[in-house]
Amino acid sequence: MVSDSPELAAQLDWSGQLVGKVRQEFLLPQFFFNAHMPFFSDCVQQYLTGLAEHGSLRTGLEVKVGVRSAWVVRSFANDFNPTHIHSGCQFSSVGYLKLPDWDDELAEDANDHHPCRGQIEFVTGHPQSFTRHQVRYTPRVGDFYIFPAHLLHTVYPFTSPGERRSFSINFTLEQ
Ligand SMILES: [Fe+2]
Structure with missing residues (x-):
């Protein structure tokens, strides 16, 4: 595990390329997920x-899917990810590998007038009548979201013990 090897963690540290205010962000070398590329390519x-x-794209578009970069994000209580986009690519993604022990926190937050603890939020355009310009999701292990790279998104903090671990491509x- 990377966190057990300070040398390897330093070698793969990717935090200088990312905006997250989180414990650890490390690059996933290409060989690490090459075997899974048929799956991810199919997802895209x-x-x-x-x-x-849905009429947002002409039909019959066949593409060759490549990977610009991939990394893992390890976040803990009070970590967060400021609003940002991804550059140098057409689509980005996030998949959830591990979540904190946060059921009680989320249950309490669900009664709040604006639940958002631990959620990922996507934002686009300007607020207008009869138009939704933001949407939030609570991660579940196994969820995998694909989204346009230019779509603004943010990740809200949680306070529960445990690790929230995700990967992005x-x-x-x-x-
Ligand atoms: Fe992101």
Whole structure:
């Protein structure tokens, strides 16, 4: 495990490339996920198919999916990720590997007028009548979100013990 090896952690440290105010962010070398690329490529292709079905994209778009970079984020109580976009790619993603022991915290927050603890939030455009410009999700282990790289997003802090661990991949598309 990276956290058990200070030398390897330093070698793979990716925090200088990312905006998160979190415990640890480290680069995933290409070889680490090469074997899983058919799965991730299929996920992106399904995402594009979904866009086409909703009329946001012309149909029949077949693309070659590449990876610009991939990394793991380890965050703990009070860590957060400021609003940001991803550059140098067309789509980005986040998948959840581990979550804190936060059921009680989330249950309490659910009664608040604006629940957001631990959630990821996507924001676009300007507030307008009859238009939704922001959406928030509470992560679950196994969830994998793909989103346009330019879509603003942020991650809110939690206070419960334990680790929230996610991975992200920046995807490039070639026709
Ligand atoms: Fe991000």
